Amino acid sequence: MDKKAARLKRANKSRQIIRSLGVNRLSVHRTPRHIYAQITSSDGSVVLASSSTLESSLKSDIRNTGNIEAAKLIGRSIAERALSTGITIVAFDRSGFKYHGRVKALADAAREAGLVF
Template structure:
């Protein structure tokens, strides 16, 4: 539980800072098999866009869902959906995960697709 508690403490610190700013955030969660991304409104009450490797279109495009290629595809899709919803700038909430590997691939793909953070 020590590892999870440390991650949750980092996530709480980051989310409190984003909440003070009051901006829309791109929240990321990962498991060993999947990665999930959501665009959450500034007040935190509603999800404006979402994408994950559980969705059939992404799953068919990448095959295995627990790697960097799949995370990059999710980043691209979430950026397209955010831009379609009129959102161009977000704060990146990595949920306490290190900015490395799949989290980094998702963030870079979202930036390349036109999302600013």
């Protein structure tokens, strides 16, 4: 089993648990250059809010898109967008990535901005 397959296996296990909870899901995906976050409905059919380092409105505030500072900005952005649509409680789906570095920075920033998970 290679590294990507192991990550996807971890992601599927956590997504099964989140699906049984029946709450909206904040999923995070990271690449070496960018980080993406989106909130989907409890059944996964509708994207309720999204944010990434590729957005032109956020790109001007970010000097480097693949670091912790960019992840913090995306965390604050996704929390503000979720709160504006009335979403306060989500389940955090780290997509099989380890909870440290940019993933942790995004989660902490989203919590500080008002999301509960």
